[in-house]
Amino acid sequence: MSNFTRLTKEHLARRVALDIHDGATVNLGIGMPTLVANHIPEGREVVLHSENGILGMGPAPVSGDEDFDLINAGKQPVTLLAGGCFFHHADSFAMMRGGHLDICVLGAFQVSEKGDLANWHTGEQGSIPAVGGAMDLAIGAKQTWVMMDLLTKSGQSKVVDQCTYPLTGIACVKRIYTDLCTLECTSQGLVLVDKVDGLSHEALEQMLGLHVALATTVTAEVQHA
Numbered sequence: 001m002s003n004f005t006r007l008t009k010e011h012l013a014r015r016v017a018l019d020i021h022d023g024a025t026v027n028l029g030i031g032m033p034t035l036v037a038n039h040i041p042e043g044r045e046v047v048l049h050s051e052n053g054i055l056g057m058g059p060a061p062v063s064g065d066e067d068f069d070l071i072n073a074g075k076q077p078v079t080l081l082a083g084g085c086f087f088h089h090a091d092s093f094a095m096m097r098g099g100h101l102d103i104c105v106l107g108a109f110q111v112s113e114k115g116d117l118a119n120w121h122t123g124e125q126g127s128i129p130a131v132g133g134a135m136d137l138a139i140g141a142k143q144t145w146v147m148m149d150l151l152t153k154s155g156q157s158k159v160v161d162q163c164t165y166p167l168t169g170i171a172c173v174k175r176i177y178t179d180l181c182t183l184e185c186t187s188q189g190l191v192l193v194d195k196v197d198g199l200s201h202e203a204l205e206q207m208l209g210l211h212v213a214l215a216t217t218v219t220a221e222v223q224h225a
Contacts, residue, residue: 003198004180004196004197004198004199005196005197005198006149006179006180006196007179007180007196008179009032009035009179010035010038010039012032012035012147012177012178012179013032013033013035013036013038013039013147014039015177015182016033016036016039016105016145016147016177017036017039017040017041018041019145019175020036020040020044020046020103021102022044022045022046023045023046024046024047024102024103025046025047025049025055025100025101025102025103026046026047026048026049026101026102026103026104026105027048027049027050027051027096027101027103027104027105027137027141028048028050028072028104028105029104029105029106029107029119029134029137029147030072030073030074030107030132031074031107032107032147032148033105033106033107033147034060034072034074034076036105036147037057037058037059037060037078038059038060040059049092049095049101050072050073050078050092051073051089051092051093051096051132051133051136051137052071052072052073052089052092053086053087053088053089053091053092054072054078054080054084054085054086055084055085055087056080056081056082056083056084056085057072057078057079057080057081057084058078058079058080058081058084059079060076060077060078060079061077061078061079073132073133093133093136096133096136096137096140096141097136097139097140098140099140099141099142101137101140101141101142102141102142102143103141103142103143103144103145104137104138104140104141104143104144104145105145105146105147105177106119106134106137106138106144106145106146106147106168107119107146107147107148108146108148108158108173108176109121109122109158109165110158110159110160110163110164110165111146111148111158111159111160111163111173111176111185112159112160112161112162112163112185113159113160113161113185113189113190113210114171114185114187114189115171115172115173115174115185115186116162116163116167116169116170116171116172116173117138117144117146117163117167117168117169117172117173118163118164118165118166118167118168119134119138119146119168120132120134120135120166120168121165121166122165123165123166131168134168134169135168135169138168138169138172138173139169139172143174143175144169144172144173144174145173145174145175145176145177146173146175146176146177147177147178148176148177148178149178149179150178150179150180150181150207150208151180151207157207157208157209157210158178159176159178159183159190159208159210160210161209161210171185171187173185175193179196180195180196180199180204180207181193181194181195181196181199181204182194182195183212184215188213189210189211189212189213190208190210190211190212190213191212191213191214191215192204192212192213192214192215193215201214
């Protein structure tokens with residue numbers, strides 16, 4: 001039987017940040033992905049972009065120092081690093097669509113094992129569709145990563161064989177970072193990158209209802225420290 005502890009949102013944000021390479025230009029989607037800005041490793045130069053027209057965001061401001069004229073696309077107060085700048089919305093979308101972002105990190109309702117992404121609408125009656133710039137980011141960035149809890153509140157896997165929600169992009173997700181594991185999406189299916197300590201490979205496959213191949217390199221156990 002597996003005996004494991006899920007990563008907290010902060011632990012997961014730190015896990016994602018560790019994989020962002022030096023010199024990358026990165027868009028952090030609304031919600032959980034914005035936490036990644038607080039965990040960029042010291043000494044690593046990463047330029048953060050927001051589709052409302054900001055380049056060069058820093059960590060979230062400390063409580064009491066918020067400037068509500070300086071917000072990201074999710075209307076959250078942000079900080080600006082030295083050299084950061086503002087620009088027109090159209091220029092921002094030109095960056096996204098023109099392949100100028102190295103990585104975008106988005107939340108998701110579902111991701112298929114082939115990398116299809118559904119993150120803007122569940123089809124529930126009365127819900128408000130809110131695609132924003134997600135389609136432009138998912139297709140325009142050189143790499144699209146997803147950051148989310150692996151399971152819904154009712155215990156269903158968000159990683160599925162085929163998405164049942166409206167799609168944001170097709171075969172666009174390269175990596176899925178979750179509170180239990182990191183998965184690579186390939187044309188042959190899912191590959192396990194790492195998982196939390198105590199979660200067996202068999203238990204993970206049962207949660208997903210999908211086959212998960214092991215990487216050729218040794219699979220790491222994610223630590224909570």
